[in-house]
Amino acid sequence: MRAILAAAACVVLASCAHAAATAPAPGPSAGGAVGYVDMDALVKKHPLYGQLAQYDTNIEALDLTAFAPRAIAAGPDLQRETAALNAQLDAAAKRTNELLQAKGRAYQAQEDAAIAAALRAAAVPNGPSVAEVRAELNATARGQTAEVNTQAQRDLDAYRKQLEAQDAAQINAAQRVLAARADRTFRAKAEELTAKEAAYSLTLANADAAQRLSLRTRLSSLALDDQARDDANQQLAALDQHEADQLAAMRNTDQQTLATLKAQLSAKIDTDMRAQVAPIRARSVQRFQERERELHEQFSAPGGPVATGPPALASNPTLPADLRRRILALHADYTAAFQHDASSTIADFTKTRSDLAHRYAVLSGTDQAASQSAQAEILSLQKKRADLYAEMVAQIGREVKSIATQRGISVVVSDVAAPAGGIDLTDDAMKDIETLHE
Amino acid sequence: MIITRFPSRIIALGVVAASLLAAPAALADDPSDIGFVDQSALSALPAFVAADRQMQAYGSNLQRDYIGRARGASPAQQQALAQQFQAQIADKQRELLGPLFHKAQVAIASVASSKNLSVVIDKRIIIYGGQDITASVRDLLTGIGDPVPPVNTPPPSTVGYVDQAQIDALPSIKSAAGDFAKFKADEDRATATKLRAAKSDADRSAILKDYQAQLEAKQTATIKPLIDKTKSAMSDVAHKRNLVLVVDRANVIYGGTDITADVTAELK
Numbered sequence: 001m002r003a004i005l006a007a008a009a010c011v012v013l014a015s016c017a018h019a020a021a022t023a024p025a026p027g028p029s030a031g032g033a034v035g036y037v038d039m040d041a042l043v044k045k046h047p048l049y050g051q052l053a054q055y056d057t058n059i060e061a062l063d064l065t066a067f068a069p070r071a072i073a074a075g076p077d078l079q080r081e082t083a084a085l086n087a088q089l090d091a092a093a094k095r096t097n098e099l100l101q102a103k104g105r106a107y108q109a110q111e112d113a114a115i116a117a118a119l120r121a122a123a124v125p126n127g128p129s130v131a132e133v134r135a136e137l138n139a140t141a142r143g144q145t146a147e148v149n150t151q152a153q154r155d156l157d158a159y160r161k162q163l164e165a166q167d168a169a170q171i172n173a174a175q176r177v178l179a180a181r182a183d184r185t186f187r188a189k190a191e192e193l194t195a196k197e198a199a200y201s202l203t204l205a206n207a208d209a210a211q212r213l214s215l216r217t218r219l220s221s222l223a224l225d226d227q228a229r230d231d232a233n234q235q236l237a238a239l240d241q242h243e244a245d246q247l248a249a250m251r252n253t254d255q256q257t258l259a260t261l262k263a264q265l266s267a268k269i270d271t272d273m274r275a276q277v278a279p280i281r282a283r284s285v286q287r288f289q290e291r292e293r294e295l296h297e298q299f300s301a302p303g304g305p306v307a308t309g310p311p312a313l314a315s316n317p318t319l320p321a322d323l324r325r326r327i328l329a330l331h332a333d334y335t336a337a338f339q340h341d342a343s344s345t346i347a348d349f350t351k352t353r354s355d356l357a358h359r360y361a362v363l364s365g366t367d368q369a370a371s372q373s374a375q376a377e378i379l380s381l382q383k384k385r386a387d388l389y390a391e392m393v394a395q396i397g398r399e400v401k402s403i404a405t406q407r408g409i410s411v412v413v414s415d416v417a418a419p420a421g422g423i424d425l426t427d428d429a430m431k432d433i434e435t436l437h438e
Numbered sequence: 439m440i441i442t443r444f445p446s447r448i449i450a451l452g453v454v455a456a457s458l459l460a461a462p463a464a465l466a467d468d469p470s471d472i473g474f475v476d477q478s479a480l481s482a483l484p485a486f487v488a489a490d491r492q493m494q495a496y497g498s499n500l501q502r503d504y505i506g507r508a509r510g511a512s513p514a515q516q517q518a519l520a521q522q523f524q525a526q527i528a529d530k531q532r533e534l535l536g537p538l539f540h541k542a543q544v545a546i547a548s549v550a551s552s553k554n555l556s557v558v559i560d561k562r563i564i565i566y567g568g569q570d571i572t573a574s575v576r577d578l579l580t581g582i583g584d585p586v587p588p589v590n591t592p593p594p595s596t597v598g599y600v601d602q603a604q605i606d607a608l609p610s611i612k613s614a615a616g617d618f619a620k621f622k623a624d625e626d627r628a629t630a631t632k633l634r635a636a637k638s639d640a641d642r643s644a645i646l647k648d649y650q651a652q653l654e655a656k657q658t659a660t661i662k663p664l665i666d667k668t669k670s671a672m673s674d675v676a677h678k679r680n681l682v683l684v685v686d687r688a689n690v691i692y693g694g695t696d697i698t699a700d701v702t703a704e705l706k
Contacts, residue, residue, distance in 0.1 A: 034472070034596070034682040037565060057646055061633060145568055351637070401566040410470045411567035413559070413683060418672030422682040 010041035028307050035407075035423040037400055039393065042426065043180050045433045046392045047170070090354045096349040103341055108134075111334035115327055122323045137331055152295055159291055163284040164393040173267075174276045174395075177435065187404070189261055192262035193254040199252055205245045212239060271400070279391050288382075399432040400425060440670040461486060469641040473569040475691055477562075480572070482544055483579060489534045497529050543691075545578040546571070550692045551588030555665045556595035558692035559685065592693030598672075599690045601698040605668060609703055614660045621656050625649060671704040672697070 043049060116130045129137075215232045218224060224232070319327070403411045403425055412425060480486065504523045507515045549571045550558045558571065578585045606615060629649040636642045672684050675697045686695065 034470070035566075036683050037564075057643075057650075060650075061642060061646055088549070393675065397565050404566045409567070411472050412565040413563050413685065414565050415563045415689065416683045417602070417686050418669045418676060418684040420673055420676030420681045420683050421596070 033407075033409045033423055035404055035409040035412040035425045036416045037396075037412060037414050037424070037429055038426045039396070042396045042429055042433055043389070043392055045430050046396065047173075048388060048392055052385065052388055052392065054379055055388065059378055059381050059385065062381070089353060092349055092352045092356070099345050100342055103345065104338060107334050107338040107341070109235045111330060114334070118323060118326050118330065122320065122326075124320060124323065127319065127323075128355065133327060156288075156292060156295060160288055163288055167280050167284050170280050171273075171325060172275055173435075174280075175273060177271050177399075177432075178269045181398075182269055184402070185263060186258070186261060190258055193257065195248065196198070197250055197254065201243070201247055204246055208239050208243070212236065217237075217357055276391075276395070279387065283388070396429065396433060400429050403428045403432065463548060470555040470568060471554060471573045471593070471595070472567075473550055473553060473558040473568075473692075474564045475546055475575055476562045476570070476572040477560060480576065480579070483576065485538055485579075486535075489538055492534055493531060496544045500526055521689070541584060542575070542579060544587045546692050547588050548578060548585050549574040550592065551590060552591065555695040556593045557597045557690060557695065559592055559597070559694075560689045560691060563685065563689050572702055595694050596680065596682045597690070597693075598676050598679065598684040598695045598697045599687045600672060600684060601687040601696070603687075604698050604702060605705070607704065610705075611664050614664050618656060618660050622653060625652055668701070668705060671701050675700040675704060 043052070046052075112130050112134060115133055119127060119130065119133075215236050218232050219229060219236075400412055404410075407423070407425075409423060409425070413422075416422070455542060462531070483570060502524055504519055505690065508519055546558055552572065553574075555569065555571070559568075559571070561570070592701070605611065632645045633642055636645055676682075676684050679695065679700070680699060681695060687693075687696075687698070
């Protein structure tokens, strides 16, 4: 509703404006040059554009699937049908778990029988029983599951480090850009002040040029007595001193100006850095939490994560090497067969869950809760997208501002309908933005 | 009563006077005659926020009513109900927000006139420079009494604008846009069906990629040539009339030079 209000405000204010305002004929702009940039083109060159495009794709996908035209459920008791679907989903999950457990038991029984046959055939004196071999295999399997968990944690840590490295790279790039910009501004000011000092020195010299000439002419006269010569020399020295004092005063002021500017630029770098670092860090934290959630969902799904390491090693010393290899091969075969079978069961469940979710979506139609849920997801994505876009546009804006200042342009506008006599700063800004990739 | 109200009136008038007196100084800081307003800042004013809340409450009630009546209704009845719902929302919006928008517009015109601005545009498209008149407008809107409209019209501006809605209504553009909209609607339906049948994220990603590629190809074939032609016509007109740039009318709040008629004539 706020978006509607804002949009309506723009349109209505603009409409009202033109109802009242009619310009007879354009004249020259009162100020300096006007520039413009193609913001869309600049955004596409920004290092974060990939992430923005991903948000767009996700929003589009949700928009297409959640709000495609469909009939509203005509049933009088939507809640009852929703509850029935939820019950079907719960039943499917329960059935899948039971099926997986039953299959696990069946494959284990088959594997145990095969191991028992292998043990009998080998006829090892004082050899282990099937139960002992099974216990060892199970212990190793538990170890493998623990290893999967540890590996997942390691992956998560690696991801966190990767995010930290990305953040550091982005922050460094931003810092370099800000420092370079501050340096440019400082050098420009220093050069400007030096030029002013030179101009002032020339002005001072010109101001007393006539007096100096007169004094030097007097000094070149051989008829000048010592008193008059000393007097003329003193006047010349006084003029030199006066000029030097004036210039020194100006230089002192300029040095103070530069010191103040340096402090201001340093403070601005700090402020700008804080403004840039906060969203970068926030985004990384969010991405890390999303990954953590995905991992949690993966571990809590029916079937859980499947250990894919090498087959368990039977380390019983009484087993001959051939028999140990045979048992390991049997275990590997039955584990692979179970995993294959289980994956088809899990795929069936996933399909059932997806079908039920789809039926739920169709059933609920314009049902407020379902619609609000989809809308909330879209709104959440749109907000993330808007935040990211604002961050990108702000960064581009800073680059454009720097260019405009250097080129003496007083106003820069984006989203122009058509170029005319204004100055296109898009290419210059694009070059600066490309340096952000470094 | 008079004693308690008088000081606030003086303060409000003082603020208005100060904002008007400050105009030459602001003009000296930024020599351009281009101003801008942050409309989101204005919409955060208490009057707008209150109206927004009323609109939200009204919309929520209406939506509940609509859902209750739409459930079990035929598609034709649902469509009629939706139209009725939208009309009611629009009426309420006009009733609640119309007077506020009018007042805001008068305040913007008044401030722009006092600062001799030739154009005031939306802050969203200003990247750098220009005169920010938001604070002055806000002071006028929150002061006592209604702002007074300026007597003079805006001075000539080198910033042009076009009413995109009028350009879009030209037969050739309307026809191409209609074709594209139909194509998109068909693609939307087909893609929605494919997405529902997709089994993995990879499938969904491929479907969306294909969807975007189809739309882009169609757009390049049908819409882009017309956009290029329109831009070229706008540029020609702008150059003839010594304008520095042309923006969409929706971004211009006050003043500016309307070149819509010239562009339309050039495109015909």
